[in-house]
Amino acid sequence: MIGKGIPRGFIITLKNFFRTPVTVQYPDRKVSIFEYAKIKKKNIFKLFFSQPMLSLKISLGLISVPSSVEQSQRFRGNEFTFFEERCTACASCAKYCPLGIIEIVSVPGGFDAQEGESYKLDVFDIDIGRCMFCGLCVEACPYDALHMGTKFEKSTYVRDNLIITKEELAKSEKSPSSFYRPQFEKEKFDPFKDNIKDHYKAGRHEKPEYKDLKKKWVDDR
Amino acid sequence: MSLETRPVTVNLGPQHPSTHGVFRMRVTFDGEEIIDVEPIFGYLHRGSEKLAEERTYSQIVTLTDRMDYVSSMLNNQAYILAVEKLCNIVPSPRGVWLRMIASELQRIASHFVATGFLLQDLGALGTPLIYCMRERENILDLFEMLCGARITNSYLRPGGVFMDAPDVFWPALSRSLGDIEKSIDEIEDYLSGNEIIFSRTKGTAVLSSESLVNASITGPMLRASGVDWDLRHRNPYDYYSEITFKRILHTASDNYARYWVRVQEMRESLKIISQCIKNIEPGPVRPSFDDVPRLVRPEPGDSYAAIEGSKGELGFYLVSDGGISPYRMHVRAPSLINLTLLREMLVGELFGDLFVIFGSVDLNMGEVDR
Numbered sequence: 008m009i010g011k012g013i014p015r016g017f018i019i020t021l022k023n024f025f026r027t028p029v030t031v032q033y034p035d036r037k038v039s040i041f042e043y044a045k046i047k048k049k050n051i052f053k054l055f056f057s058q059p060m061l062s063l064k065i066s067l068g069l070i071s072v073p074s075s076v077e078q079s080q081r082f083r084g085n086e087f088t089f090f091e092e093r094c095t096a097c098a099s100c101a102k103y104c105p106l107g108i109i110e111i112v113s114v115p116g117g118f119d120a121q122e123g124e125s126y127k128l129d130v131f132d133i134d135i136g137r138c139m140f141c142g143l144c145v146e147a148c149p150y151d152a153l154h155m156g157t158k159f160e161k162s163t164y165v166r167d168n169l170i171i172t173k174e175e176l177a178k179s180e181k182s183p184s185s186f187y188r189p190q191f192e193k194e195k196f197d198p199f200k201d202n203i204k205d206h207y208k209a210g211r212h213e214k215p216e217y218k219d220l221k222k223k224w225v226d227d228r
Numbered sequence: 229m230s231l232e233t234r235p236v237t238v239n240l241g242p243q244h245p246s247t248h249g250v251f252r253m254r255v256t257f258d259g260e261e262i263i264d265v266e267p268i269f270g271y272l273h274r275g276s277e278k279l280a281e282e283r284t285y286s287q288i289v290t291l292t293d294r295m296d297y298v299s300s301m302l303n304n305q306a307y308i309l310a311v312e313k314l315c316n317i318v319p320s321p322r323g324v325w326l327r328m329i330a331s332e333l334q335r336i337a338s339h340f341v342a343t344g345f346l347l348q349d350l351g352a353l354g355t356p357l358i359y360c361m362r363e364r365e366n367i368l369d370l371f372e373m374l375c376g377a378r379i380t381n382s383y384l385r386p387g388g389v390f391m392d393a394p395d396v397f398w399p400a401l402s403r404s405l406g407d408i409e410k411s412i413d414e415i416e417d418y419l420s421g422n423e424i425i426f427s428r429t430k431g432t433a434v435l436s437s438e439s440l441v442n443a444s445i446t447g448p449m450l451r452a453s454g455v456d457w458d459l460r461h462r463n464p465y466d467y468y469s470e471i472t473f474k475r476i477l478h479t480a481s482d483n484y485a486r487y488w489v490r491v492q493e494m495r496e497s498l499k500i501i502s503q504c505i506k507n508i509e510p511g512p513v514r515p516s517f518d519d520v521p522r523l524v525r526p527e528p529g530d531s532y533a534a535i536e537g538s539k540g541e542l543g544f545y546l547v548s549d550g551g552i553s554p555y556r557m558h559v560r561a562p563s564l565i566n567l568t569l570l571r572e573m574l575v576g577e578l579f580g581d582l583f584v585i586f587g588s589v590d591l592n593m594g595e596v597d598r
């Protein structure tokens with residue numbers, strides 16, 4: 008039974024033994040003192056003499072640094088990015104969601120600089136405890152108000168906390184993924200480094216000039 | 229004095245690590261030999277077909293991801309083809325090429341999983357499985373670039389795909405094709421000549437091609453018995469008629485043949501992908517929303533579309549009553565139908581081969597129970 012096959016298999020496992028590992032240590036990874044100095048941008052000798060205890064601990068492998076997983080720009084994460092200024096409360100997202108987990112209550116009286124008169128949002132709840140991150144709501148949003156987020160590390164102890172409200176969405180980090188938003192890919196926006204502060208930047212539309220707006224909404228009326 | 233023996237009935241599963249999901253078998257042994265098998269399934273039933281009756285045609289794509297969760301792209305493709313047939317949608321060429329690339333990548337990923345778990349069932353704890361999973365990871369990374377998700381893709385839409393591939397995708401794809409080619413070589417080197425695998429898999433669970441055809445078993449299981457039946461060739465959907473590839477056949481119809489067919493099919497898939505890359509041209513990836521709105525409302529009628537899935541003929545049957553959601557959706561799940569000969573395969577074999585035979589069918593409980 009023993010022939011050439013088994014030794015050849017062992018050669019391949021031996022080759023793999025010397026490959027660089029593909030696994031990523033997550034969420035923390037151990038670092039050597041050289042790497043630690045590089046991450047903290049410190050001179051290694053300075054680090055060693057100023058904080059000898061810390062250096063010793065690092066050398067013994069007691070200190071770990073947070074590691075990140077490589078993600079694509081289009082990653083559909085669970086921290087939705089929402090720009091209330093852009094939202095007209097049209098409820099397209101709520102209608103297109105296969106699970107019906109977006110709750111929208113709106114009242115008349117909102118105003119959007121780009122889209123004109125609109126409804127005002129009273130309630131905008133997403134129950135991400137039931138969400139499957141399919142992104143259909145983002146696809147349906149005609150005003151680029153709702154985007155998938157790229158972060159996925161938000162966890163809670165209580166199930167009710169998974170219902171994210173308008174206020175939480177307003178506070179959350181504005182690092183949208185480029186899922187169904189080709190404008191981010193065109194502008195080379197990197198959600199892992201940048202944030203979008205100006206909601207005009209998030210849309211497909213140009214930012215309107217003040218005089219155009221005045222003409223449209225004041226003079227022509 | 230002769231020893232008195234009597235058959236023992238053992239309950240395997242539903243939460244057994246080797247049953248590829250939640251599958252339960254009531255097996256009767258006479259010593260080491262299997263004399264009776266009774267499969268019991270339904271533990272993963274989520275009612276996808278019923279759920280589909282409440283959702284619009286575009287929303288059902290997300291349900292199909294969760295049927296066979298190691299080949300979601302292929303499920304998407306089969307479902308979308310059925311919708312396109314039902315609504316007479318003419319797909320955009322670039323969208324079709326993109327979905328062919330995606331589904332062939334998914335086929336490779338699925339076969340990697342099948343090969344890895346077959347070896348795991350053989351007792352090669354860990355190593356080959358981890359090698360296969362490592363290569364599959366490349367493909368999942370490509371999917372993440374394409375559609376933002378790794379397993380539950382929902383990449384396809386009626387008429388094409390939802391978004392064009394990003395610029396980083398194409399170099400990564402050509403790099404991965406080389407990597408996958410090398411790793412298939414490695415797996416073949418590693419396993420196809422291995423004497424232990426020969427002795428364990430050759431000549432076990434042999435099925436005649438007649439019984440396979442009579443039980444309407446399709447996919448690599450059927451091709452391992454020498455029947456040339458591949459829907460990509462027999463009934464070309466999408467643009468498979470413009471593509472040349474070799475149909476992989478084996479005549480032994482045992483566990484080794486099934487494994488071998490899968491490994492060789494991965495190579496053919498690579499060739500198909502490189503032909504797709506040559507043929508793809510710039511253009512829109514889906515028809516405009518004037519032609520195909522998000523809420524399609526087909527005429528009353530029905531349609532059936534089938535593709536060559538990673539496990540066999542995967543078909544979707546849709547009945548429309550003119551509303552926004554189907555009146556009935558039925559899935560021809562290859563995993564379920566490939567299980568029909570389980571009893572014939574297992575009876576007479578030894579206990580040690582039980583899970584190997586089970587693994588060689590390459591089933592996915594998400595699809596069996598739906």
Ligand code: SF4
Binds near residue numbers: 106133137142143
């Ligand atoms: S990602 Fe999908 S499931 Fe989640 S809220 Fe949006 S449409 Fe609904």
Ligand code: SF4
Binds near residue numbers: 111
């Ligand atoms: S998020 Fe978009 S789709 Fe949803 S209500 Fe606001 S504007 Fe409409």
